[in-house]
Amino acid sequence: MKVYADNAATTYLSKTAREVLIDALDNYNGNPNSLHSDGQLAQEKLDEAREVVAKCINAKKPNEIYFTSGGSEADNQALISAAKGLKGKGKNHLITLSIEHHAVLHTMARLEKEGFEVTYLNPQSDGIVAVEDVRDAIRDDTALVSIMFANNEMGAIQPIAEIGALCKEKGVLFHTDAVQAVAHLPIDVQEMNIDMLSLSAHKFHGPKGVGVLYARNGIKLINVIEGGAQERGKRAGTINVPGIMSMAAALKDGCDNMEVNMKKVAALRDRLIEGLKDIPYSKLNGDAVKRLPGNVNYSFEGVEGESLLLSLDNEGICCSSGSACTSESLEPSHVLLGMGVPIEIAHGSLRFSLDINNTEEEIDYIVEKVKKIIAHYREISPYWEDLKTGKRKHCLAE
Ligand SMILES: *Cc1c(COP(=O)(O)O)cnc(C)c1O
Numbered sequence: 360m361k362v363y364a365d366n367a368a369t370t371y372l373s374k375t376a377r378e379v380l381i382d383a384l385d386n387y388n389g390n391p392n393s394l395h396s397d398g399q400l401a402q403e404k405l406d407e408a409r410e411v412v413a414k415c416i417n418a419k420k421p422n423e424i425y426f427t428s429g430g431s432e433a434d435n436q437a438l439i440s441a442a443k444g445l446k447g448k449g450k451n452h453l454i455t456l457s458i459e460h461h462a463v464l465h466t467m468a469r470l471e472k473e474g475f476e477v478t479y480l481n482p483q484s485d486g487i488v489a490v491e492d493v494r495d496a497i498r499d500d501t502a503l504v505s506i507m508f509a510n511n512e513m514g515a516i517q518p519i520a521e522i523g524a525l526c527k528e529k530g531v532l533f534h535t536d537a538v539q540a541v542a543h544l545p546i547d548v549q550e551m552n553i554d555m556l557s558l559s560a561h562k563f564h565g566p567k568g569v570g571v572l573y574a575r576n577g578i579k580l581i582n583v584i585e586g587g588a589q590e591r592g593k594r595a596g597t598i599n600v601p602g603i604m605s606m607a608a609a610l611k612d613g614c615d616n617m618e619v620n621m622k623k624v625a626a627l628r629d630r631l632i633e634g635l636k637d638i639p640y641s642k643l644n645g646d647a648v649k650r651l652p653g654n655v656n657y658s659f660e661g662v663e664g665e666s667l668l669l670s671l672d673n674e675g676i677c678c679s680s681g682s683a684c685t686s687e688s689l690e691p692s693h694v695l696l697g698m699g700v701p702i703e704i705a706h707g708s709l710r711f712s713l714d715i716n717n718t719e720e721e722i723d724y725i726v727e728k729v730k731k732i733i734a735h736y737r738e739i740s741p742y743w744e745d746l747k748t749g750k751r752k753h754c755l756a757e
Contacts, residue, residue, distance in 0.1 A: 370563065376609040428568055458510055490518050513698070538559045542612075564609045
């Protein structure tokens with residue numbers, strides 16, 4: 360059996376998104392900046408797509424939607440704009456979480472090198488930041504709070520509406536990396552007081568290389584890419600109209616069917632969690648309830664996540680052993696470490712990210728294979744032998 364359970368890394372293009380993309384490559388090939396009819400036809404489609412995105416996150420105006428090359432670029436532009444835009448007003452301080460995506464963390468690190476001060480808050484052990492910790496971190500010179508909507512590795516959903524209200528009260532800009540949440544969870548940028556938001560098409564069955572930065576009107580954006588005057592002068596480069604049309608189709612699908620999809624996917628998630636619970640010395644990472652419908656992140660004591668991942672791949676199961684970027688370096692996940700998971704436990708972690716294409720049969724197959732493979736690795740492991748004989752102490756309960 361072949362099971363794709365790595366949808367947090369990327370999803371497959373939906374049938375609708377694919378059809379729209381192929382059709383647009385042939386029929387909407389004009390440059391929307393051209394005045395001739397081909398260009399204007401493309402411009403109309405672009406306007407339609409902007410409206411779809413605005414509606415899905417309840418932006419006040421479609422002109423608050425800026426198309427980018429993806430979530431990373433949107434994150435970069437949001438942070439750089441807030442930091443550099445407010446520097447002249449004596450605001451030199453930024454707040455974020457230690458468990459953010461590297462698109463946020465590495466941009467923050469660059470801003471630190473340029474003289475900005477950054478506070479990295481740790482979440483609680485359930486993966487969720489305490490709103491009081493955010494409140495305590497805000498200072499007179501704070502320019503921006505950037506806190507992700509939901510975590511890509513362990514799925515915890517942050518108290519975004521409360522943080523938005525807090526930032527509004529304090530007069531601080533609020534950005535959220537909502538790449539894992541858009542089209543999967545209800546989002547209302549007005550009600551939640553979100554000033555800027557990043558999203559990415561390939562995390563909801565759209566194409567790769569397309570995303571959005573939402574920026575509330577009145578926020579001054581600073582270009583990350585200089586050139587032509589596309590996107591109201593804030594993002595240069597000939598516009599990827601087919602990719603954007605395809606993204607809009609995928610987004611509309613996700614937003615129109617959200618309630619049904621959430622229910623279906625959460626049921627699959629809970630079935631998987633239930634199945635893995637039988638494995639001794641194992642633990643679910645992240646809050647069990649306030650979590651993405653499709654995310655299951657589990658730690659198994661005494662085994663290496665990478666070995667598990669490769670053995671599962673041999674059985675046809677695609678999953679992840681941490682974030683896609685850290686898995687190459689074999690460093691334990693900064694997300695699990697940030698929420699206080701001991702290093703040896705973080706090393707033995709797997710992430711399954713499910714979506715509407717998965718089935719109950721696939722979940723049962725995953726459970727069967729994970730149980731078999733873990734039992735095998737533990738049997739041949741000297742480390743496990745030490746745990747059994749009491750030479751080492753268990754970190755997790757049986
Ligand atoms: C995937 C991801 C990104 C990066 O998006 P790209 O479109 O691949 O650049 C950023 N943040 C989070 C939380 C993600 O999951």
